[in-house]
Each structure stands twice: as C-alpha cells, then as structure tokens.
Amino acid sequence: MATQYGIKFAIHLITNHFGNLVAKVCENLLRHGPLTLDQLIHYTELSKEQVKNSLLVLVQHNCAQAFVPEPEDDGSRLRIRTEYMALFDNIIHRLRFPKFLEIVSRKLDEECVELLDGLLRDGRLTLKQMVDRASQGKENAVATNAVREILCKLLAARFVERCPAPEPVVSTSFKETTTRKRGAKSAKIFEAPETLEQRVIFAAVPGDGIRFSLTPDTGSNVDGETNSDDAQMSVEENVEFGAEEEKILWRANFEEFIRHLRRKVLVENVRAQHDDGTATVLNAVLEATRTVERKVKMDNSVPLSLDTIVTEVMKTDTGRTMTIDRIRASLGQLGCSQRMIVDDSYSIDLKKIIERARNEEVESIVLKRYGRDAYRMFRLLSRDGDFHDTDQIAASTLVEKKEAPKLLHKLWNDNYLYMEKIPVTGARMQNTSITMWKVNKPLLWEYVLDEMYHAALNLNLRMAFEQEKDEELLNVPKDKLKEPGPLQKKYKRLLNVWLLLGSSLMKLDDALMLFHDF
Amino acid sequence: MTHLQGSSSSLKRKRQDLAIVSESLTDAERVLYNLIHSKKDMGIWTGDMKRETNLPDSIVKKCLKLLQSKNLIKDVVNIQNKGRKHYMAAEFEPSKEITGGDWYNQGRLDTEFINLVKDVCLKYIFRQKVATRDGVLEWSRKSGVFRVEVTTQQIDEILRALVLDDDIVEVKSTGFGDFSSVPVGRICYICKSKGGIRGEQKSGAMASIPCGVCPRINSCTPDGIISPRTCVYYQKWLDF
Numbered sequence: 129m130a131t132q133y134g135i136k137f138a139i140h141l142i143t144n145h146f147g148n149l150v151a152k153v154c155e156n157l158l159r160h161g162p163l164t165l166d167q168l169i170h171y172t173e174l175s176k177e178q179v180k181n182s183l184l185v186l187v188q189h190n191c192a193q194a195f196v197p198e199p200e201d202d203g204s205r206l207r208i209r210t211e212y213m214a215l216f217d218n219i220i221h222r223l224r225f226p227k228f229l230e231i232v233s234r235k236l237d238e239e240c241v242e243l244l245d246g247l248l249r250d251g252r253l254t255l256k257q258m259v260d261r262a263s264q265g266k267e268n269a270v271a272t273n274a275v276r277e278i279l280c281k282l283l284a285a286r287f288v289e290r291c292p293a294p295e296p297v298v299s300t301s302f303k304e305t306t307t308r309k310r311g312a313k314s315a316k317i318f319e320a321p322e323t324l325e326q327r328v329i330f331a332a333v334p335g336d337g338i339r340f341s342l343t344p345d346t347g348s349n350v351d352g353e354t355n356s357d358d359a360q361m362s363v364e365e366n367v368e369f370g371a372e373e374e375k376i377l378w379r380a381n382f383e384e385f386i387r388h389l390r391r392k393v394l395v396e397n398v399r400a401q402h403d404d405g406t407a408t409v410l411n412a413v414l415e416a417t418r419t420v421e422r423k424v425k426m427d428n429s430v431p432l433s434l435d436t437i438v439t440e441v442m443k444t445d446t447g448r449t450m451t452i453d454r455i456r457a458s459l460g461q462l463g464c465s466q467r468m469i470v471d472d473s474y475s476i477d478l479k480k481i482i483e484r485a486r487n488e489e490v491e492s493i494v495l496k497r498y499g500r501d502a503y504r505m506f507r508l509l510s511r512d513g514d515f516h517d518t519d520q521i522a523a524s525t526l527v528e529k530k531e532a533p534k535l536l537h538k539l540w541n542d543n544y545l546y547m548e549k550i551p552v553t554g555a556r557m558q559n560t561s562i563t564m565w566k567v568n569k570p571l572l573w574e575y576v577l578d579e580m581y582h583a584a585l586n587l588n589l590r591m592a593f594e595q596e597k598d599e600e601l602l603n604v605p606k607d608k609l610k611e612p613g614p615l616q617k618k619y620k621r622l623l624n625v626w627l628l629l630g631s632s633l634m635k636l637d638d639a640l641m642l643f644h645d646f
Numbered sequence: 647m648t649h650l651q652g653s654s655s656s657l658k659r660k661r662q663d664l665a666i667v668s669e670s671l672t673d674a675e676r677v678l679y680n681l682i683h684s685k686k687d688m689g690i691w692t693g694d695m696k697r698e699t700n701l702p703d704s705i706v707k708k709c710l711k712l713l714q715s716k717n718l719i720k721d722v723v724n725i726q727n728k729g730r731k732h733y734m735a736a737e738f739e740p741s742k743e744i745t746g747g748d749w750y751n752q753g754r755l756d757t758e759f760i761n762l763v764k765d766v767c768l769k770y771i772f773r774q775k776v777a778t779r780d781g782v783l784e785w786s787r788k789s790g791v792f793r794v795e796v797t798t799q800q801i802d803e804i805l806r807a808l809v810l811d812d813d814i815v816e817v818k819s820t821g822f823g824d825f826s827s828v829p830v831g832r833i834c835y836i837c838k839s840k841g842g843i844r845g846e847q848k849s850g851a852m853a854s855i856p857c858g859v860c861p862r863i864n865s866c867t868p869d870g871i872i873s874p875r876t877c878v879y880y881q882k883w884l885d886f
C-alpha cells in the first residue's frame with residue numbers, strides 16, 4: 129500500500145513528466161484503486177478522449193496496467209469490463225532511471241546503455257522502433273541485426289523483458305488461496321501473491337520461458353534452455369515468427385534493477401558491519417543464485433552447499449586468497465551457525481541485513497532530532513523490541529531519571545515510540561500506573577517511509593523553486609557567466625544548489641528503496 | 647557510590663557504640679537518633695520524623711542540628727523526592743533507591759564522570775582493537791585511572807551505554823585477524839569510530855536534509871504557510 133505522501137509524491141512525478149491531465153487520471157487511480165473507464169471519466173470530469181489518452185500514456189510508460197476481473201461463477205455478469213490500475217512502484221522507479229542506466233553501463237556496454245535509455249524514455253518499444261531510434265541522426269540506417277544483438281545482451285542479463293499481457297483476466301475474489309504453479313521447479317519457492325496489485329502484475333507477466341526470449345513462443349530463452357519439441361521447428365515457421373517479432377513490445381525490467389540495487393546494499397552493509405572478506409562471500413553467494421531468485425524481497429539467500437560457496441568465492445578476484453576456514457568464519461558472521469545448517473547447505477538471512485540498515489537510518493534521524501540521550505534510549509528499545517518501563521530505560525542508558533520521561537514522551541508524540549500505561553494495584557501505590565515503552569517496527573517504518581516521501585516531494589519542490597527564482601540566469605549567454613561579477617556568483621550558487629539538492633534526492637531515494645522495495 | 651575519586655569519611659568511621667552515643671544525648675535527641683538509625687540506609691524524611699515521634703517542629707529542627715554537629719547523622723538527597731530533606735545515620739551509605747544508583751551524586755546523574763569513564767574505556771578498546779569485558783575491567787583496575795575499585799557491574803553498564811551510543815560494537819570473536827587474541831565465540835567489543843572518539847556516527851539520508859529532521863514537517867504543505875518555498879531551514883541550508 130502506498131502511503132499518503134507516497135501518493136502525493138507519485139502524482140508530483142507524473143505531473144512533471146506527463147502534465148496535469150495524465151496526473152489527474154493517475155491520482156484517481158492511486159486514491160480509489162482500480163477503476164473502469166466510465167468511473168474514471170466520472171471522477172476526473174474529463175472527456176472520454178482525454179481519459180483514454182491519459183491511460184495510453186500511463187500504460188505506455190508502465191505506470192498503469194489494465195486487467196479484466198474474472199466473471200463470477202454464476203454467470204450473471206455478462207459484460208466484461210476492463211479496469212485500470214496505477215502501478216505505484218513503477219511510477220516511483222522513474223526517479224531511479226539514472227541509477228538503472230548506471231548499472232548497465234557498469235555491467236554491459238555503451239550500446240546497451242543507449243538502447244535502455246530509449247526504452248526508459250519511451251516506455252515500450254518494438255525491435256523496429258529501436259532500430260529507428262538508433263538510426264536517428266545517422267546517415268545510414270542501423271542494421272536490425274546489430275540492434276537485435278544488443279537487445280539479446282540486455283535480455284540475457286534480464287535488464288529488458290517482454291511487456292506484460294495487455295489485459296489479463298484476474299480473479300478479484302480473494303477466497304482462492306491455492307498457489308498457482310508455474311512449472312514444478314518453481315513451485316517450492318513460490319509464494320501466493322497478496323495484494324490485488326501483485327496479483328494483476330503476476331497474471332500479466334509472461335512465463336520466464338518467453339519473458340526473456342527474443343523469438344516468440346519457441347520456448348527457448350536466452351539462457352539456452354530449449355524445449356525438446358522445438359527441435360523440429362520448420363523454416364517456414366521461422367519466417368512467420370519474423371513477422372511476429374515486429375509486434376513484440378519490450379521494456380526495461382525494473383525488477384532486475386531493483387534486485388541489483390538491493391544486492392549492492394546488502395553487500396555494502398555487510399562490508400561496513402564486518403569486513404571485505406565477508407562481503408566477498410555474500411556477494412559470491414548472491415551472484416551464484418541470481419537466476420534462481422523468484423522475487424526481489426528474498427528473506428533468505430538460496431541454500432548452497434559449502435563446496436559450492438567455496439568454489440564461487442574462489443572464482444572472484446577478492447576471494448581467491450580466502451581459505452575454507454576463513455569462508456566458514458565469514459558465513460558464521462553472516463549468521464549461518466553450524467547448528468542451523470541442514471543437509472550441509474548454507475542460507476543467509478538477508479532480511480536481517482536489510483532490517484539493520486533500516487534501523488540505522490531511523491536511529492540517525494532520532495539522534496539528529498532528539499539528541500544523544502534519546503538516541504541511546506531509542507536504540508535500547510529498538511534492539512530487543514520489548515516493553516520497558518521508564519526507570520528501567522533511564523538506568524540502562526545512563527540518562528537522568530527526570531529527563532527520561534520527557535524525552536520518551538517527545539519520541540512517542542512524534543510516532544517513534546509506542547506507549548502503554550499499566551495500572552498498578554499494589555497496596556501502597558494506589559491510582560498509579562507504570563508507563564511502558566516499545567518500538568513497533570512495522571508501524572514505525574511505515575511512518576518513516578511516509579516522511580521520506582514527504583521529504584522527497586519537498587526536495588523536488590524546492591528544486592523547482594530554485595530554478596524558477598533564477599530563471600533569468602538560464603537566458604543569459606554562456607560567455608557572460610564566465611565573467612566575474614554578481615551574475616557569475618549567482619550562477620555558481622545555483623550550480624551548487626542543484627548539485628546538493630540532486631545528490632540529496634538520490635541519497636534519499638536509496639533510503640526510499642530500502643524501506644519500500646527491499 | 648558517592649564518587650570514585652572522593653573518599654567518603656563515613657565509610658572509614660568505625661561503627662559507633664550506641665550505648666556511648668546515647669549517654670551524651672538528650673531524650674528527644676535519642677528518640678530521633680534511634681528512629682533515624684532504625685531506617686538504616688534508606689534514611690527518613692523530616693516530615694515522617696515528626697509524625698512518628700510526635701515531637702514539635704522546633705525541637706526536631708534543633709535536635710537534628712545537634713545530632714549533625716556531633717557527626718551522628720547526615721543529610722542525604724533522595725532521588726525520588728529531591729525537595730524533601732532526608733536524614734540518615736552517619737554509619738550508613740545511602741541505598742540505591744535513595745541515590746538513584748552508582749552513577750548518581752548528590753541526587754544528580756554524574757554525567758561528567760560517566761563521560762570520563764566512557765572516554766577512557768573507549769580509548770582503551772580502540773588501542774586494543776578488540777577487548778573483552780574482563781579485559782577492560784582488569785585494565786581499569788591495574789592502570790590506576792580510577793582511585794577507587796570499579797565493579798564488574800559498572801564496567802558492564804558503561805560498555806552497554808557505549809554500545810547504545812554506537813561507539814563500540816559487541817561481536818563474537820571469529821578467531822581471525824584482530825580477533826586472534828580472543829577465543830572463538832567469546833563476546834568482545836570493537837571500536838566503531840576511526841579515531842576512538844565518541845559520537846562519530848554518520849548521518850543517514852534523512853538526517854542530512856532539512857526535512858528529515860524538521861520539527862515542523864507535519865504542518866508543512868506544498869502551498870501552505872510553511873512550505874518548501876518559504877522554508878527557513880532550506881534558506882539556511884542552501885546559503886552558499
């Protein structure tokens with residue numbers, strides 16, 4: 129579920145990128161949940177044409193998805209109505225496009241970056257559109273084969289995927305809880321989708337076999353897995369597929385990028401907490417199980433045997449010198465104790481690493497806002513998650529007994545703590561109560577996330593404001609700005625402001641992902 | 647503990663012989679003294695003395711003065727109620743309920759002293775790279791930094807506070823590298839900051855921007871009186 133300021137921030141992004149009309153449609157979808165075209169027209173008070181066009185823009189940019197609710201069994205609903213749903217996560221991902229491009233530039237090459245850039249700008253493209261795009265401003269058209277090759281590289285890395293089905297049929301009644309199996313292999317680690325949004329997305333995604341495969345319906349994907357019955361595919365069929373290829377729409381696979389970013393955060397946090405060796409081990413484990421992961425928010429790493437881990441670690445530059453004992457010690461630091469290991473396979477608790485990083489972020493807010501005494505008290509409560517009474521907290525954290533309740537109340541007032549008064553019915557202490565405090569993490573995290581969206585919105589607004597304020601500067605010829613004087617001074621300030629605001633926003637976005645996507 | 651450095655005179659005093667004491671006292675003084683003495687290390691509030699002895703206010707006051715001048719009783723600050731005057735027989739040391747515990751002095755948390763102990767402990771851990779609780783304790787006893795015996799509990803409390811300050815981290819020894827001096831699996835402490843200086847936490851994403859630590863964020867709206875356009879915190883932050 130998107131929080132209140134999450135929605136506001138999403139609408140702000142859409143307004144900036146696509147204008148007010150699209151934003152209005154998007155806002156209604158975010159606030160009301162899935163709506164039919166008629167309902168949208170009613171809520172937005174826009175014309176049918178306007179709503180339709182706005183929806184097209186949203187779908188093109190993967191910010192909305194259409195679906196058809198599965199008719200009820202009694203057959204009373206004869207007319208099938210398409211509903212539209214805003215995809216909150218994808219809207220916020222727009223903020224991260226530079227990060228996505230950066231990953232591809234690090235992992236692949238400039239050609240791939242260019243192609244992905246086109247996909248991010250235009251939302252969805254066919255191969256032909258990609259070729260046209262690549263040919264723009266060039267004397268000779270770029271060969272289709274060349275573009276196809278680049279696309280292949282991106283597909284192999286799973287940075288690009290086939291667009292989802294335009295209007296999947298989705299059961300909206302939540303009674304059905306049986307997991308749908310998509311191949312026996314995946315059944316074990318697959319969990320049932322929870323929200324309607326997840327359900328729709330899940331229903332629309334093509335099976336892995338074709339999701340990352342260049343040629344249509346062959347069942348062979350770029351990983352090189354081939355179904356046996358494809359072997360006899362005739363040449364004519366291939367030609368037909370060529371025509372089909374024209375129609376396939378491609379888009380960036382946000383999920384893979386988020387997975388990448390999550391992995392990086394996991395490894396860097398472990399590095400900061402432990403050491404390079406332990407980070408190397410974690411990285412090797414995650415790399416080895418990359419394609420087996422089913423979802424982004426994996427609680428635990430895919431189990432691997434010690435032998436496999438050792439082999440993987442030795443493959444890396446930094447891990448070559450590590451001994452088996454050293455690797456085992458690192459696994460111990462990552463929380464894999466000998467006792468927990470079943471049938472000699474190690475699985476690392478990734479959720480714990482993420483939680484730790486979240487705690488650090490929240491704690492640093494507490495430190496800055498409420499000071500060191502409050503910081504200690506908050507950390508005490510946050511670490512064990514249990515109730516503690518005021519005196520106990522003061523004593524454990526070496527905080528002045530008179531000060532402690534004041535600080536605790538402040539934290540409680542700002543939603544950082546949960547408080548409960550327990551009446552005491554002792555003989556000597558009548559009508560008194562003991563105040564107990566605790567940190568309720570799920571609640572707190574949601575609250576902090578909302579404040580982060582609020583802060584991100586404010587950063588964006590301030591950026592726009594700064595730009596507006598110094599608008600004249602943008603019209604001044606470049607040479608003038610090079611001359612020393614008040615104009616140059618102003619210009620330099622503006623550059624500094626942009627730099628600071630921009631980098632702060634990217635850093636804040638890391639935190640947003642930490643609390644929402646990881 | 648009143649203070650580690652200061653030696654308390656009352657501690658060294660030998661237990662007074664009650665009989666000798668009694669002889670030199672008036673009846674009222676004796677009644678009061680016996681009452682105060684019976685409360686041991688908890689002491690007693692003057693109001694309660696009057697209630698329990700039925701002595702008039704002026705007599706109580708006078709007697710207390712005399713008893714104090716004879717070094718038989720002392721006044722103590724009670725952390726539970728600092729406004730009420732408490733007295734205790736001189737031979738007792740105030741209990742924890744009265745003083746607030748080891749780190750209290752005269753009814754106030756002795757933050758200066760706590761910070762001093764924290765500083766030296768952190769410096770020690772920093773120098774050692776890895777230290778166990780017992781190591782810190784032994785060092786503190788040998789080094790003579792503290793003139794009075796430091797208890798295990800006190801060191802525990804200081805270490806816990808340092809952990810909560812995020813100045814040190816509690817870890818289990820891996821037996822490798824810096825840990826080689828500590829048996830595998832033993833709890834030990836390592837210094838988090840680079841220089842062994844307290845309070846070196848890095849700021850998170852929110853803590854480094856105005857809105858992240860803004861006291862008015864709940865009343866700040868895009869078009870309100872308080873807004874990012876009019877915000878004074880931003881003004882200051884972007885003042886290059």
Ligand code: SF4
Binds near residue numbers: 860863866872880
């Ligand atoms: S814009 Fe200014 S007033 Fe508003 S939340 Fe941020 S710092 Fe506070």
